[in-house]
Amino acid sequence: MSARAILLTLSLSARAAGFTHAADDPRVLDFAPPSPGTYELHRIMRAPDEDVLDVDGRRARLSQLTRDHITLLGFIYTSCMDPEGCPLAYRVFAQLKDQIQATPALRDKVQLVSLSFDPARDSPSVMRQYAGSRLEEDGGVRWLFLTTPSVKELMPLVEGFGQDVRYSIDRSSGRPVRQLAHVLKVFLIDRAGYVREIYTSTFLHPQSILADIESLLIEQEGASGAPP
Amino acid sequence: MSSTFPRLHLGRVLPALGLAAALGAPFAAADETCNSPYIANLIKGQEDYVYVWALGVEGLGDGSDKLVTVDVDPKSKTYGKVVSQVSVGGRGEAHHMGFTDDRRRIWAGGLSGTDIYVFDIATDPARPKLAKTIKDLGTKTGYVGPHTYYALPGRMLVQALSNDKDKGGVTGMALYNNNGDFIARYPMPVDKGGDGYAYDLAVNPSKNVLLTSSFTGSANYMRPLGDLIKDEAAMKRFGNTMVAWDLKAMRPTNVMAVPGAPLEIRWSLTPGANWAVTAAALTSKLWLVKQDAKGQWQAKEVATIGDPAKIPLPVDISITRDGKGLWVNTFMDGMTRYFDLSNPEAPKQTYEKHTGRQVNMISQSWDGKRVYITSSLLANWDKAGDDNEQFLRGFTWDGRELKQVFEVDFTREKLGRAHHMKLGSKVLRVAYR
Numbered sequence: 001m002s003a004r005a006i007l008l009t010l011s012l013s014a015r016a017a018g019f020t021h022a023a024d025d026p027r028v029l030d031f032a033p034p035s036p037g038t039y040e041l042h043r044i045m046r047a048p049d050e051d052v053l054d055v056d057g058r059r060a061r062l063s064q065l066t067r068d069h070i071t072l073l074g075f076i077y078t079s080c081m082d083p084e085g086c087p088l089a090y091r092v093f094a095q096l097k098d099q100i101q102a103t104p105a106l107r108d109k110v111q112l113v114s115l116s117f118d119p120a121r122d123s124p125s126v127m128r129q130y131a132g133s134r135l136e137e138d139g140g141v142r143w144l145f146l147t148t149p150s151v152k153e154l155m156p157l158v159e160g161f162g163q164d165v166r167y168s169i170d171r172s173s174g175r176p177v178r179q180l181a182h183v184l185k186v187f188l189i190d191r192a193g194y195v196r197e198i199y200t201s202t203f204l205h206p207q208s209i210l211a212d213i214e215s216l217l218i219e220q221e222g223a224s225g226a227p228p
Numbered sequence: 229m230s231s232t233f234p235r236l237h238l239g240r241v242l243p244a245l246g247l248a249a250a251l252g253a254p255f256a257a258a259d260e261t262c263n264s265p266y267i268a269n270l271i272k273g274q275e276d277y278v279y280v281w282a283l284g285v286e287g288l289g290d291g292s293d294k295l296v297t298v299d300v301d302p303k304s305k306t307y308g309k310v311v312s313q314v315s316v317g318g319r320g321e322a323h324h325m326g327f328t329d330d331r332r333r334i335w336a337g338g339l340s341g342t343d344i345y346v347f348d349i350a351t352d353p354a355r356p357k358l359a360k361t362i363k364d365l366g367t368k369t370g371y372v373g374p375h376t377y378y379a380l381p382g383r384m385l386v387q388a389l390s391n392d393k394d395k396g397g398v399t400g401m402a403l404y405n406n407n408g409d410f411i412a413r414y415p416m417p418v419d420k421g422g423d424g425y426a427y428d429l430a431v432n433p434s435k436n437v438l439l440t441s442s443f444t445g446s447a448n449y450m451r452p453l454g455d456l457i458k459d460e461a462a463m464k465r466f467g468n469t470m471v472a473w474d475l476k477a478m479r480p481t482n483v484m485a486v487p488g489a490p491l492e493i494r495w496s497l498t499p500g501a502n503w504a505v506t507a508a509a510l511t512s513k514l515w516l517v518k519q520d521a522k523g524q525w526q527a528k529e530v531a532t533i534g535d536p537a538k539i540p541l542p543v544d545i546s547i548t549r550d551g552k553g554l555w556v557n558t559f560m561d562g563m564t565r566y567f568d569l570s571n572p573e574a575p576k577q578t579y580e581k582h583t584g585r586q587v588n589m590i591s592q593s594w595d596g597k598r599v600y601i602t603s604s605l606l607a608n609w610d611k612a613g614d615d616n617e618q619f620l621r622g623f624t625w626d627g628r629e630l631k632q633v634f635e636v637d638f639t640r641e642k643l644g645r646a647h648h649m650k651l652g653s654k655v656l657r658v659a660y661r
Contacts (some may be wrong), residue, residue: 030500032434039477042403042411044382160407162382164268185381190642198381200266200329203433208476 029205036214041196045190047073048160050153052115052146055128055135062115062157065144066189069111070216072096072209075163075187077118078130088201089184089200090114092157093143093171095206100141100213110213111142115164117158169210190216244256261549261592262486264379265433266329272594276301277311277353278653280620280636281336282644283607284319289642293322293338295347296643297357297652298620298636300598308622308634310641311523312355316345321450321607324648328376328384328406333359334650337374339606340450344374344386346408347564351558351654352511358521362408366392367412373446376428381407387429390446397445398424414478415469415582416440424576425467430493430504431475437525438475440519441490441506442467451598453609466510470517472525481626484527486515492544493517496551503572507545507556512536514556516572531567531575534558543591543605548596557583557590564590564630581630585615591649594627599623599630603638618645 049063066073074093080086094114100106114131116122124147128135131145150153158165161186184201188209197212199205263270278289278300284292299306316322320338324407327334332350337343344362350356365374370396371388376383386402400415418424425442428468431437443449444466448456456462471480488511495504501573514531533556534540540558547554547569554567554575564587566579589602601621604610610618618638638646 030434031434033436034474034477039474039479040412044411045405045407045409162330164332195382198383200268200381202265 003214014160015056029207033208033211036211037218039187039215041212041215041219043190043194043196044198045195047187047193047195048157049193050148050156052148052153052157053124055124055131055145057124059149062146063193065146066111066113066193067191069142070109070191070213071111071113071188071189071212072186073161074115074184075117075158075161076114076130076193077116077143078122078126079118086184088204089186092186092204092206092209097141099206099210105217107141108211109217111144113146115157116145117154117163120155122147135142159175161185162198170188188212188216232474240252261547261594261596262492263327263498264329265497266379267327267331267497268329270332270594271651271655272651274301275593275598275651276304276601276654278591278620278622279325279334279349279356279650279652280602280643280646281322281325281648282606282638282646283322283338284315285607285639285644286319287358288566288639288644290315291319291644292317293319294644295325295334295336295345295346295358296620296636296638297354297356300600300622300634308636310636310643311478313643314347314356316343316358316359318360321373321608322644323373324377324646325650326373326378326384327650329379330406333406333418335362335377335386336648337655338376339373339389339446341391342372342374344377353654360408363566364410365402368410369400371399371402371413373399373449373651374402374423375426378429378431380431382425383411385429387426387440388424389449390442395424395446395450397443397448397467399426399445401426401429401440412478416442417480417483420480421469422471422480423467423469423533425469426492427467427489428493428506430495432495432502432504432611433475434500435502436475437479438473438480438627439495439504439525440471440473441486441493442469442510443489446654449606449609451608451627453606456594470515470527472505472517480584482525484517484525486527487511488513490515491542494545494547494554496547497549498551501551503543505506505547505554505572505575507533507542509541510539510543512540514554514557514567514575518572530573532578533565533577534561534563541605543587546590546592546599548592549594553563553596555592555599556588557592557601558587558598559588559609562587564599564601574651579628579630582623583630583632584619585617586611591651593651597625599625602646604650606645607645610645618643620646620649 074089076086127145186199188197258339278294294315297312321340325336334347342365346360347356348359373389383446403411424430427441427443466489488508490506512533564583567575620636622634
């Protein structure tokens with residue numbers, strides 16, 4: 001087994017353990033969020049669009065995959081070990097998936113997207129491993145695990161969404177630390193392709209996100225005259 | 229520095245990332261303690277730069293407002309020296325600035341107009357570049373004098389001080405995305421006790437609350453201070469309120485009476501804390517804003533700063549990261565005071581030092597060991613003659629004594645009037661370019 005494969009295995013094992021604990025550790029709000037539909041979610045910006053790959057390596061435009069759903073999209077990289085980064089997002093997404101699954105009015109209208117910003121490591125097959133059993137739940141809430149063919153396709157997405165990516169420097173040695181440092185953001189995208197809310201890992205609360213999703217559905221209902 | 233730490237290409241960086249993460253390589257984090265909680269990449273060690281937003285002075289250098297970068301790393305050969313400056317091509321009463329949430333850019337503006345300048349500080353933190361000028365604040369909102377730039381995720385909430393109709397203090401906030409595209413405006417409340425005035429804003433996302441404070445309009449702050457204080461009617465046109473808002477809905481929830489122009493707002497950074505402090509400039513009082521038993525936000529006076537009869541004019545405050553201490557600068561007497569905030573209901577002054585003939589902004593490092601002070605309040609309110617010192621002064625703080633360790637004389641360096649500061653670090657570069 002190569003060093004890289006070992007590291008990947010360790011990473012996946014640690015993540016799996018963390019995931020188990022996280023499901024028992026829902027984040028709770030210290031306030032009651034305003035009721036869905038009583039506040040405005042502005043069109044912050046149009047979501048960027050580029051070619052992405054699903055876990056089978058099929059190429060599609062991101063917009064093709066998001067146009068029919070309200071989408072919650074988060075950037076990840078599978079080797080991320082920051083407990084307040086990708087693993088946290090995975091936990092919150094898992095909680096949301098379960099809650100959306102249990103709400104018939106939401107089930108077919110909302111999807112989750114985890115998009116890698118490490119195309120060099122996160123091939124479609126690695127993303128499939130990362131997704132694990134989440135991919136295999138038939139009839140459930142759709143959760144897409146996407147990557148990009150290369151950095152060329154990735155960068156317009158990273159820049160367009162405003163997902164910060166930096167490298168760091170170890171001050172004690174003065175040398176660059178080649179670690180991908182990022183403050184994780186999660187983007188709520190409406191069916192028309194507009195980013196309507198942006199969450200950070202510091203304040204990523206399923207209850208608040210669900211209220212926002214419901215607000216978008218109420219807005220859609222008002223626009224179409226049809227029930228959501 | 230750029231040769232020591234070359235820009236990396238994402239395609240070359242990413243393959244190495246897993247190893248660094250697996251080894252638990254630390255990510256540096258320190259910063260002054262008064263930024264938006266949404267701002268990423270705090271610097272927990274030694275900051276490298278202090279960015280100073282300076283007002284241009286006619287006949288001094290190019291006379292333009294400018295962002296000045298000062299090296300503050302004691303180990304650097306250029307410690308305490310200006311390493312770069314970027315002018316914006318005119319004078320507009322440069323005042324405050326703020327980081328975007330990703331800390332890649334600084335937004336800065338002037339109080340005499342509506343332009344907002346966006347500086348790129350991530351490509352080369354030692355040499356910021358003017359990346360964009362946002363010019364539609366006035367046409368989109370009718371507001372004048374953009375003052376506070378407060379990062380929300382992917383957005384910037386801008387607090388204005390005045391309006392383009394009567395140049396009075398009734399104004400509001402504007403929301404932009406990080407690309408500089410206008411999104412929405414939020415008028416300050418003029419009902420239920422609201423006076424419509426504004427100054428600072430600060431959020432506590434854990435409590436879903438935004439607090440705003442209140443100052444005065446352009447007609448007052450652009451007027452010479454000596455004239456203004458003799459005008460009884462004009463002196464009544466200062467803010468006397470703070471407002472608590474539902475942050476998510478961006479709706480005011482209650483207006484609090486805080487007489488005497490409450491200015492900077494500082495939340496306690498202690499997790500779970502539910503209080504903030506402010507200083508009322510004209511009455512020289514510290515106020516505590518805290519939730520009552522019913523969850524309602526209430527303000528109450530908790531301390532006096534200096535001798536209010538002498539109008540020391542508290543103009544900036546800086547809270548320590550543990551919420552147990554507060555620096556207070558008073559402009560008129562040039563004093564820097566430290567208050568023990570262990571009991572925020574009863575702050576006690578424990579230290580004071582004369583740090584300049586006129587002092588305005590005060591910022592501290594994340595660990596509280598370094599304190600930076602600038603001199604300028606407003607072009608027409610700064611003192612005259614020899615009292616018109618213009619500087620950035622760096623101090624060390626050991627818990628007992630402020631010791632000055634460097635000074636940049638902004639007049640001698642032909643830079644202008646030194647106002648707002650933000651800390652920078654050379655480690656905070658983008659990973660791709």
